[in-house]
Amino acid sequence: MIGLKPKAFFFNSKPVMRAVDRATRKVLTRFGAFVRRTAKRSIRKARMKRISELSPEELKSFRMRQEIAKREGKPKPRRPLKSSDPGKPPRNRSGLLKRLLWFGYDIYRRSVVVGPTTAGPKAAGSIEHGGPVRITAGPNKGSIRQMAARPFMRPAMNENLPQLPAMWRDTVKK
Numbered sequence: 001m002i003g004l005k006p007k008a009f010f011f012n013s014k015p016v017m018r019a020v021d022r023a024t025r026k027v028l029t030r031f032g033a034f035v036r037r038t039a040k041r042s043i044r045k046a047r048m049k050r051i052s053e054l055s056p057e058e059l060k061s062f063r064m065r066q067e068i069a070k071r072e073g074k075p076k077p078r079r080p081l082k083s084s085d086p087g088k089p090p091r092n093r094s095g096l097l098k099r100l101l102w103f104g105y106d107i108y109r110r111s112v113v114v115g116p117t118t119a120g121p122k123a124a125g126s127i128e129h130g131g132p133v134r135i136t137a138g139p140n141k142g143s144i145r146q147m148a149a150r151p152f153m154r155p156a157m158n159e160n161l162p163q164l165p166a167m168w169r170d171t172v173k174k
Contacts, residue, residue, distance in 0.1 A: 023171035032103030032112035039156035046081040046091035086148030
């Protein structure tokens with residue numbers, strides 16, 4: 001032997017592992033940013049319901065508010081906002097969901113986490129997968145209803161997944 005240390009050629013040497021960790025952090029952070037951006041773009045502004053889309057209770061309430069506004073000389077009331085259809089991304093009513101979308105790299109698991117940060121984890125899960133939600137306003141305040149799924153994070157990830165191999169290309173360097 002010429003004096004070479006065989007251990008220096010193995011993949012688990014510290015400089016190689018450091019380079020792999022650095023590349024992993026860089027690629028997954030970038031991927032998380034792309035998924036977050038795609039998810040934010042999928043959440044569109046909520047539009048007002050058309051008169052034909054109003055339920056009988058909503059129509060009655062709207063007509064009553066119109067009469068009161070006309071009598072008091074105030075501007076016309078706005079129609080209620082339309083929710084997204086089940087299976088489509090949620091609509092943006094207050095902008096809160098878009099503002100709460102974050103991503104972060106988990107150094108212990110070597111993974112990236114992307115999604116909304118909320119006071120309760122059930123709220124975001126109910127939007128993505130469907131499930132029970134508590135009504136917080138209106139005449140049914142406090143009641144629980146079943147909400148249909150309105151996925152927006154999984155489609156955002158699936159849209160960006162084909163780009164991931166290209167992001168990894170030539171990332172581990174000496």
